[in-house]
Amino acid sequence: MQVWCMNNWLKAKKAMPLVWMITGTVAFTLAWQMMARVYGPLLVATPAETLESAVRLFTSPPAVAAFSRTLGRVLLALGLQIMAGLAFGLLAGFYPWVEDLFKPAVSILVAVPPVALALFVIFVFGGGERQVVAAAVALGFPLLYGGAVTAVRSVDRGLLEMLRVFRVPKATQLLAAYVPATLYSLLPSILLAAGLTVRLLIMAEVIVGVDRGIGQALSQARVHMATAEIFAWMLVMAATVLLIEGVMLYLVKSHVLAWQARR
């Protein structure tokens, strides 16, 4: 599914009938407007109100601070996830027994309802910024770990054979063959993980109740029944996810694909 998502995205990017995209967005906005008309501003904010609210968010210092705080946490969590996923995934990919050893823990992380893990964090470690990031890392970890394990197993056998024949040192083998190859096939997972981490982190912020961050801003908006503000945050977050994915995809295209072509 994840590979499909990315392939589809690439395909759609390449030959996207712009007219249909615009029509789709316009139709969506119209339907939204109608819903807002029918149910009133308290239940559904109109698109105009939402946009206005979003603009207001970007001109109010506390909202910008909350956004940058959360974005910082997201990037930190994502970086840690990639490192942990790669490290443990490489190990588990090399040694099947390590995979067996990790399997119960990973299965639990996948199966547990994320909200329950957030509650667990509160109980055991208390609330706080580090705990929120840790929860997001733990919940996002299985995706990258699984991706890395699969990636290690799909490293070009011929290349490995050659490295062995030429007696390339183990460390160089790891750095020159495994890490680049794994990173490359890990890219779809990393793209997915970016969106996932944003969602997980905000969930953790709301449940754990950490101060300063989008989670707190959302909770406050809810208390004040500021529907337009909640809608605006949703819009901002969707845009952020798209932006992160776009930047990563750009980096991928300019660096990794170039590396592939050179090879």
Place this chain on the structure above:
Amino acid sequence: MNASTGSRIKPFYILGVACILIAWELVAVRMTGALPRLRAVGESLLLLAETSELGQQLAISLHRSLTGLTIGAALGFFTGAAAGFCKPVYYLLKPLIGILLSSPAVVVVMLAMVWFGVGSSMAIFITALFTMPIMYVSVVEGMELIDADLLEMAAVYRLSRWTLWWSIYLPALATAILTGFAFAAGTAFRKTVMAELLGSNDGIGFAMAMTRFNLDAARLFAWVAVCLVVAGVLEFVLVSPVARYLQRWRTVSSDAGVVHE
């Protein structure tokens, strides 16, 4: 994880389980107050079962997630089939699906609590809303894989619409529907629990939220254990048979699609 596990008993898997339990027990004994002892969790679980609270809350949550899953999967199937048939529908739905896939469920729960109030309909709405895109993506993918030559042949032989659906589309879509449903089922229960935790007066999620106010960690972990059992049963009955079945054609990672907040 890949499903290349087979049925042989793996010592390191058991060692992994043992490590978790031992580490848990060590932390519980060393840092009193942080974690409840495993024994306490077991006792809580027994107490829940004896007072029939377990059965009641589990039935409520399962009922909600099944209803939500049915609605969401049906919606996802029909919209997915429509999008697969006609590109304009695909692009019309694109913004909606995009927003659904990128917004944190907690935010939507906050809105749904305003729309539906606190209770069953809100949890069902959330479950349906977040299982729908999974089924949709799966069906759209399935439609793309349908053999164009086969369709051309059907057109040449002027097969009736009924035959076309019955003998070409449905068999081809069966795998997509199965995958989508298996992934959606895992998501459904977790979304229901989340919706209940934030806004409901009953169900497992509510029971978990109550443990926070009562500071009853043992009971929280008892509920978590219940959730793990439900997820395990789903995995055993639905996800891994489907993954194994599909592996004949392509590699499927049974976890990747299910990871959601």
